[in-house]
Amino acid sequence: MVVASRVKKVVLLQPASAGGNFEYIAIPRQGMLFLSGALAQWEGEYLYEREIWFEDRCGVIDPDKDLEGVDILMVTALINEAPRGYQVARLAKEYHPEILTIGGGPQMGPLSEEAFEHGRFDVIVQREAEDIIGQLCDILLTRSTGERNAYLEKVPGISYLKDGRVTQTRRSGLINPDFVELPDFHSIRDLTPENPMAGGVIETTRGCTESCTYCQVIQQFLGYRLISRETEVKRLAQLTELAADGLIHSRNGNFQVFISDDLHTPPLRAVKFRDERLARLQAWKDHTQNMYMICQARAEIGQDLELANAMLDANIKMAYVGVESDNAENLKLVNKRQEPGQMHTDLTTMNDMGFSIVAMTIIGLPYDTEESIMELADWVTQVSRYQTVNFLTPLPATSNWDTLVPLNEHGELLAEGEMRPYHLYTGRQFVHQDERWTMAESRDLFDRYSARLTPVDDLYRRIFRILRNYRLRLASTSRDLGDNITSRLADATESLKSWSDPVSMAGREFGENISQRVGELSEKLRSVSQPLANARQEVVENIGTDVSELADSLKDLSGPVNDGSSDLAANISSRINDLTEMLNTVMSDSRRGRTTGD
Structure with missing residues (x-):
């Protein structure tokens, strides 16, 4: 006992x-x-x-x-x-x-x-x-x-x-990648048939054969290490069992599996690893009949039809491919060993074979211009079904971490001793000094580039919409609520514009001040949509209630002036203060987390 x-x-x-x-x-x-x-x-x-x-x-x-x-x-x-x-x-x-x-x-x-x-x-x-x-x-x-x-x-x-x-202490020794044979899915909080995973995930290798300067993987996972063939089969069987138990979402018995290896199929020049992967894939098809598998790979598998067909036979139908850039000088600078013209040919071959390609792109590389970035968007959407994009972002343990000058959250040079604004390290804007674009300009460039893509994020959002369970709905509901709140405030702001007209309303200076503050509050709500998605339900509901009451008060204030208008205006000002404080708390909790009593 x-x-x-x-x-x-x-x-x-x-x-x-x-x-x-x-x-x-x-x-x-x-x-x-x-x-x-x-x-x-x-x-x-x-x-x-x-x-x-x-x-x-x-x-x-x-x-x-x-x-x-x-x-x-x-x-x-x-x-x-x-x-x-x-x-x-x-x-x-x-x-x-x-x-x-x-x-x-x-x-x-x-x-x-x-x-x-x-x-x-x-x-x-x-x-x-x-x-x-x-x-x-x-x-x-x-x-x-x-x-x-x-x-x-x-x-x-x-x-x-x-x-x-x-x-x-000294970092020593390399771990056998299957030191733990089976990942412990059953310890995930609230993993039940009513709240399954959107898809399965399997690791078959650790590390990478490449040495791209912007990547953390080669520092985090030393070497390129394969788990044993026996462990691969055990992990595939584990996923099949999880799906059968309802812990992985499936449709008609079929379910998605993401192969998390940074590079599942090694480059062709790594002949020993390539031959080993081929043999394993040929053995997989007896274990993956009900799986729709997704992996990361190099486009050069388009030159290796034997390997490519083995992937398709094993039900690897989607491939994330590191396109990064179509500029040869950019690729050379970051140690990416590929040639743009060959990349186009390889991707065309993969598309013709039936792969669903997700092209991973990086913008903001040293030789990029606004024109070349937009040309990249036009090209990559022709050779891939989905795309991802990230601005070049310095990460710890990479060469860019020390060589690129960091900015604070306002786009100014980071002060000595100031923590970097990690909440902005999402790949959606520059977080370092660059003579070509400011932080704000880079964010606008990201939006314009992204607008030309078919983001793979849309695919995962659709998967989430399929899953009708409380936990996954909560985040979506919070985001929707944030959008609805902003919409309500936008309507109220428009109402204030007519109220503060100097012809129709006395005391317009006070009215214009409230109108401006409501506009600022609306912008703040837009900026915290992601933190609202992660906030507790009661916090989101409280903010929603307060915004509804504020909108009602603004509607009353837009009517004819009476003896109570001054008190009502003061009440509105107080409500705006309270809401601003609540939103600042949400921001602080989600983004900074640096002050006591958050």
């Missing part, structure tokens, strides 16, 4: 996204699934009860209520999720001083000092962690603060505070 004190509760958190590619929300990332699996198979001092919380799927976590009784909180985050991750970790310590917190992932790993400062973590992991996570948790739980450091210094690839300074 297990002694109760040996059972420890762990929450593994993936914070809400501030924007970017929609597939990050639709498809669960696997880092936490493998960490949870590693804790499940760990044989040490404790048994770990685990819950994986994806905020984009499960709603935002309440660090006060939802972490009651939790022993360890683990947080990983992409760059635009980092402020939310820091916020939750910091508040967890404030509400539950005894809780232990561990951070990691592609953002915190390279920037551990920032993570300690803003998130108050106990430990930051700076490598893949499946082989050390059980040992690390045991140390934190069994050793007092005074004696802990002597044990932490023996754990490879972590950082911790010693005498107030960050101490980093």
